[in-house]
Amino acid sequence: MRRRSSKDVWEGEVLHRLRAGVASVLLLLVIGAAPACRSRYADLDLSCYSYRDTRRLVQHVYDAARLLQEEGLAGLTQFRERSGRFRTDEFYLYVYRTDGTNLYHAGMPELEGRNLWEVTDKDGKPITQLVLEALRDPNNPHAWVHYSWWEPGSFYPVPKSSCHFEVATPEGEKLFVGGGLDYPHEEREFIRIAVDSAADLLEERGSEALLQIADPISAFNYRDVRVFVFRENGEMLVAPAINSTFSQTNLLECADEVGHRPFAHALGALEASEAVWEIFMARSRYQTRLLRKCLYVRKAAWDDGEAYIAAITDLPQPPY
Amino acid sequence: MAGRRGYGVNELPPATHLLVSSLQHVLLMVTSLVIPILFASQLGGSPEFTAGLIAFSMLAAGVGSVIQSVGLPFIGSGYLCPNVCGPSYFSVSLSAAWIGGVALTRGMTIVAGAVEMALAPLIQRLRRVFPAFIVGLVVAMVGVSILAPAISSFFGLALRDDAIRSADMIIGGVSLLVMVLANLWGRRLAKMYCLLIGTLVGWGLAVILAPEYWHDLAAASDLPMLAVPSLGSSFRGITFDLRMVIPFVVIAVSGSLKSFGNLLAAQGISEPGLKETDFAPIRKGLLADGFSTVLAGLLGGVAVDTSSSNVGLAGATRVTSRWIGVGAGGIFVVLAFFPRLILILSAIPRPVMGASLIFAGSFMVCTGMKQMFSEPWDERKTFVVGISFFFGMSTAFLPGLYARTPRLVQTFFTDPLPTATVVAVLVNQLLGLDRLVSRWRWRQRRRR
Numbered sequence: 088m089r090r091r092s093s094k095d096v097w098e099g100e101v102l103h104r105l106r107a108g109v110a111s112v113l114l115l116l117v118i119g120a121a122p123a124c125r126s127r128y129a130d131l132d133l134s135c136y137s138y139r140d141t142r143r144l145v146q147h148v149y150d151a152a153r154l155l156q157e158e159g160l161a162g163l164t165q166f167r168e169r170s171g172r173f174r175t176d177e178f179y180l181y182v183y184r185t186d187g188t189n190l191y192h193a194g195m196p197e198l199e200g201r202n203l204w205e206v207t208d209k210d211g212k213p214i215t216q217l218v219l220e221a222l223r224d225p226n227n228p229h230a231w232v233h234y235s236w237w238e239p240g241s242f243y244p245v246p247k248s249s250c251h252f253e254v255a256t257p258e259g260e261k262l263f264v265g266g267g268l269d270y271p272h273e274e275r276e277f278i279r280i281a282v283d284s285a286a287d288l289l290e291e292r293g294s295e296a297l298l299q300i301a302d303p304i305s306a307f308n309y310r311d312v313r314v315f316v317f318r319e320n321g322e323m324l325v326a327p328a329i330n331s332t333f334s335q336t337n338l339l340e341c342a343d344e345v346g347h348r349p350f351a352h353a354l355g356a357l358e359a360s361e362a363v364w365e366i367f368m369a370r371s372r373y374q375t376r377l378l379r380k381c382l383y384v385r386k387a388a389w390d391d392g393e394a395y396i397a398a399i400t401d402l403p404q405p406p407y
Numbered sequence: 408m409a410g411r412r413g414y415g416v417n418e419l420p421p422a423t424h425l426l427v428s429s430l431q432h433v434l435l436m437v438t439s440l441v442i443p444i445l446f447a448s449q450l451g452g453s454p455e456f457t458a459g460l461i462a463f464s465m466l467a468a469g470v471g472s473v474i475q476s477v478g479l480p481f482i483g484s485g486y487l488c489p490n491v492c493g494p495s496y497f498s499v500s501l502s503a504a505w506i507g508g509v510a511l512t513r514g515m516t517i518v519a520g521a522v523e524m525a526l527a528p529l530i531q532r533l534r535r536v537f538p539a540f541i542v543g544l545v546v547a548m549v550g551v552s553i554l555a556p557a558i559s560s561f562f563g564l565a566l567r568d569d570a571i572r573s574a575d576m577i578i579g580g581v582s583l584l585v586m587v588l589a590n591l592w593g594r595r596l597a598k599m600y601c602l603l604i605g606t607l608v609g610w611g612l613a614v615i616l617a618p619e620y621w622h623d624l625a626a627a628s629d630l631p632m633l634a635v636p637s638l639g640s641s642f643r644g645i646t647f648d649l650r651m652v653i654p655f656v657v658i659a660v661s662g663s664l665k666s667f668g669n670l671l672a673a674q675g676i677s678e679p680g681l682k683e684t685d686f687a688p689i690r691k692g693l694l695a696d697g698f699s700t701v702l703a704g705l706l707g708g709v710a711v712d713t714s715s716s717n718v719g720l721a722g723a724t725r726v727t728s729r730w731i732g733v734g735a736g737g738i739f740v741v742l743a744f745f746p747r748l749i750l751i752l753s754a755i756p757r758p759v760m761g762a763s764l765i766f767a768g769s770f771m772v773c774t775g776m777k778q779m780f781s782e783p784w785d786e787r788k789t790f791v792v793g794i795s796f797f798f799g800m801s802t803a804f805l806p807g808l809y810a811r812t813p814r815l816v817q818t819f820f821t822d823p824l825p826t827a828t829v830v831a832v833l834v835n836q837l838l839g840l841d842r843l844v845s846r847w848r849w850r851q852r853r854r855r
Contacts (some may be wrong), residue, residue: 138569139572140570363451368502373811376498405566406569
């Protein structure tokens, strides 16, 4: 057997130390990274959201609301700090009085001090008024509002979804704080809120509610989402794709790309529950695979019978 | 006895090594359980339905792995090439479930398995169309085919276009580093169990850095430890529908090509001394793969497929004993009766899974390339490999492009692996026409 030379021994020692060093660094990394904290969002239910982006925005706005609740208007100075935790590249905050007066706007400081109660987006959506409606809606716990806006400094419209929290400051001011996502993900929760709110409205106001549900600038219509209403026999009261029911299609007869009848199936399931989710396949000319979409249907008492309120949105897609 | 090569294909490792190595493979296999979980959630299935679907899928994959690895006289390759829940069947199975419920999914899965079994004997006749360099290309493309799930998992991505957390990148990076360093610098045991070590370190780090990974684990306490998979009302009946035959046959052919690549890779790492491909075990392996799919349909699980990442792991650790495949399959069958353990194992953090897939995939890509360039090279091979590589990869880079092509093109240009394989075979035959003609002329001259 060959005896190891002193060079071999030395190299072996160096290698051994190098390995031990790497192992120690890894161990330190594991131990040093251990956070010893309890979640400050324990009372914030985020389980209804599929995307991290959405959850992070709600947490960010919630943090801002808590700060204002504790420190009052003095908390706005923290929002204004350029390197503070409330300034991120992903989203910005704004604070309004409930009468529509802007107190703080991270993206457009020129709006501060102005009353924006009447401001609308390019489609005519009264944004501030919709925020106040959303804050009063028990179906919308994080007061989501969907509209068109523009990125500060740019000149083209971007779709936006914003969440809001109402705050009563120690000074006695009633404010709301909000923040939004440009090009937001289509969360299933968004159509759940729209459909449940429309169902409550229909039960409360009857036929009068149909006009409001069909109104393109109401909270029931945003981007490609449209809340629609139909009867048990499939007759449409508010059509799912156009602003009129001039062409009646029996929704119960409608089938998806693989022959599945989502409406007929949903009505069967609704015999045992108040609301159901249905998944169906749609074709896109830009994709070889079929797209999965989802339909949320809720039933409501209406006109001595039942009406079905529904909306359709994209289903979150796997990453590949 | 284990030499520098770990354990050879026919070696039976000692009980402890057999158990730990099998567990290491099971850790990779459980990543595929996301398929039945997602399938059940898309159908709005109850927790009982989901539990049943997972259990039956595990039973089919486990039994299939045992048959594949043990190597019976007429069925099974005798290589370490376990079965897992097949992602390629996901979309068509879901379509079948929406049209005719689980009964139709079962029926069509049986049809797909039967098609795979019918294709198996043809493989032996394809000897001429699969020269060594095309076999190498197919093996490399098997590695490439796990690129998308590997990288998206490494970054902790669960949904397309969602935010990426720094914590996930650290977890993935550390896991991969530990796996690679244990493999490169580790002595016998560390090298042999590099994936297991990396997984445990990454998992520990994930629990510390990201509380949601701890919550995933804690959720297991709600499940019973032991439960016999139940045949609920949803699992009754087996039906067939002519409308679904073509989509299932297309996927079955694509699945066969993928398993063909996996089995070729398994042979390459298990029997490195072979001068040329031995198609007999490949044929028996494809038969076992088809049989497992039929079994999945009969039992009521999702369709199963051979696992590229497990073959990669075997190659990286040089532990290729088929008995480990038998052990992993056996453990999978037993685990089907332990819902709590299933949930714990399937809670492996996504970045750790991604690291495992990159680790195994790197080996597959390089094994294929080595095999491809192991014989003398010429321009003809350059064009065969280059053209098929371009078209194969284009399905991943430009999926939208193929959506605008005629249906016939869409049928074959689906994913990098089947596309590259089909194009390579066709181009090789086309560019070999001159040789065919000269051979024919030579024969004609001899006759005269």
